Amino acid sequence: MAAVNVPDWERVPADVAYRHVRENVTRLLAGRPAAGDLAVAACPGWTVREVVAHLVEICARVAGRLGSRPVVGPLPGDAALAALLAAWTTAGEQVERLVAGDAARRGGVMTMDAFTHELDIRYALGLPPPAEHPAYPGALDVVVSGLSAEVSARGLPALRIETPGARWTAGPAGRPAATLSAHRHDLYRSLAGRRTSAQIARLHWSEDPRPWLPAFTWGPFTPPERPAESALTTA
Known part of the structure; x- marks a missing residue:
């Protein structure tokens, strides 16, 4: 696959785009514990809380693959939404530092996955997609x-x-x-x-x-x- 003629798009580093996703989702869900029980139509069988749990799990897995010791331990399956968001902040900051270094090329798939789920969550909350997003x-x-x-x-x-x-x-x-x-x-x-x-x-x-x-x-x-x-x- 060859990308051609991309004069109008500014491509930001993967760590910057990932942090933007993480902070967006945290801002949308902070102080809204009931939102964790909302069904996510794009992920049949999953709730918003389960999508966030997935994001935390992927973030921790990437940290391990990049050779870092995990800063977030296993969370119970029924962990509250607020606890999951806090864990994602901790793990996300760790991964963003790692992705910003020599392994930056490995951050693209993780960022794509997180961005896809940010959009899933926005739909579950009845919110429109962002007009712009890095x-x-x-x-x-x-x-x-x-x-x-x-x-x-x-x-x-x-x-x-x-x-x-x-x-x-x-x-x-x-x-x-x-x-x-x-x-x-x-x-x-x-x-x-x-x-x-x-x-x-x-x-x-x-x-x-x-x-x-x-x-x-x-x-x-x-x-x-x-x-x-x-x-x-x-x-």
């Missing part, structure tokens, strides 16, 4: 790369992907056979398993999207059978 550029790079590998693995022709400010070519080398254009939020949620195949097909495609729709099932992501959220109404 995690968008790096997170889109990660999910386009995942789609690209799947396009190649399925023997599909290359696909050009466009959003205002950035373009990518997903799949094998060669002239793209089609172009997918979308608002960056709708594009991101489509690539991160949060939109149905029908919703993805309704994005702006220069050709029939059906050959490429199976490639949106990649890695940990599978389009849901029923819509969990609506597309943005703004372009």
Whole structure:
């Protein structure tokens, strides 16, 4: 997957984007213990508290992989939302320092996962997605790369992907056979398993999207059978 023509996007380091996600989620949930019981439509069977527990677990796991001794011990399965947020602050600050160093290249997937779940939580709270967010550029790079590998693995022709400010070519080398254009939020949620195949097909495609729709099932992501959220109404 080759990224091309990205003049309008400022890519911030992974630690900066991750900290922005962590602080956003903490601010949204602080002092709202009841929010922990809300269902998260994009993560069937999970509550907001369980999503935050997942974020803490991933953060601690990354710290271990980067060779750091954990600063947060195992938390009980029924840990309160406030305790989980506090643990994430402690572990997050540790990981952000590690990711800012020699292992900075390893922070992209962690940041993508956290950003995806920030958006999940916003929907659960009935809040709109942020108009701007420093995690968008790096997170889109990660999910386009995942789609690209799947396009190649399925023997599909290359696909050009466009959003205002950035373009990518997903799949094998060669002239793209089609172009997918979308608002960056709708594009991101489509690539991160949060939109149905029908919703993805309704994005702006220069050709029939059906050959490429199976490639949106990649890695940990599978389009849901029923819509969990609506597309943005703004372009």
